[in-house]
Amino acid sequence: MLNGALYDQYYQDPKSVGVGYFPWYANPSRGRAHEKFPDRVVFITEVDRYDFDVRGDLGFHYLISERFCAVISELSVPMVDVAPVEILSLAGEPASPAGYCVAIFPSFQPEEVDGGESKFVNGKFGGIARIRKLVVSDDFSCHIFKLIGMERSSNSLICSEDFRDEAVRRGIKGVEFLDVESIDWPGGKPV
Template sequence: MNYFVLSQKEDSGCPIGIIYADLFDKFYPNTTGVEFGFFPWYAQKGKPGPRTPFPEGMVLISKDKHYDFDIRSVSRFFYVVSDEFLAACNSLNVKMVDSVAIEVVSEAGKRISSKNYNAVLFDEMDVRTNCDPASTFVEENGRPIRFKKLILPDDWKLDVFKYKRLVSGSDSLICSQSFKDLATDFKGIEFTPLETVVWSGIRRV
């Protein structure tokens, strides 16, 4: 099976870099003074143990004018994905911790995309125990922080996955050929073959 690293691709409605949007529990006509960082989907990032499930009715309020991407991260730990991207994940072997439908609107409360979106939290794996021992890393204080070379076991089964506590493109999602075959119409994504990837050149989705 061939595998690919996902990277941001600039297009109309698909900004490069961070998106200027925050995820709230509901729509606020004025977000000044609303400390979104205290919401559990931000505050619990990276903490061990169970997470508070995404509640129904969440709203992504954006300063951007238009979205047409199929996936972008909003923080280091959760993503906004289209219905189509989520459906592709659900049809294959993908480990997701949580997902919920959300509204994506402007600061004035108006829809800024023809797509329907979801907040998604993917399971994040330990790199030491979830790759072939021949893989090599850049390490810091004895801990891997990015890949030199990622090699997957021959019996690898996951179709979309990521590793935790990595940086410099090594923290982006990786997908199988089966997923890529379903993603032919997805916008805002480049697929770089795992065997030729230059990790520092990846813009994590």
């Protein structure tokens, strides 16, 4: 967890503000469509310093560095929403020397991605508990995405080899890239 939350401005007492009432923040957890981020987004955190390239927040939103944004832009990933975000400590001081954005990655139904040989295991509540085998269709062209219906413990970003290679070339840190042949869902930690 990122030990913080998204707000529309800096608040001296962020715990008194009900972030769950911001539709752009909470809609995905309620099964509703995403509402665009406001022009100004602030992430208020209990941590004094952030230094990573991508981290998930609630499994829907991600904080991504400018370096990670550059990879997304280079490969023309059709993001759902991306907005600059200011990362501040509880005291209102900058908690990161780098620039960040808050982002929502595209999500696809498994059958939109599947090349015909994938094997998904359903959990007891109907979601996908694990992926035994993932074979992406030759027609599928999104370089980084999420699968709809993944249970929380398996819900991670999936990327192409091209995305991985460009991310490694640009020095993306704090991410472990695993090959689909070797990963044992939910053994991979969600980003």
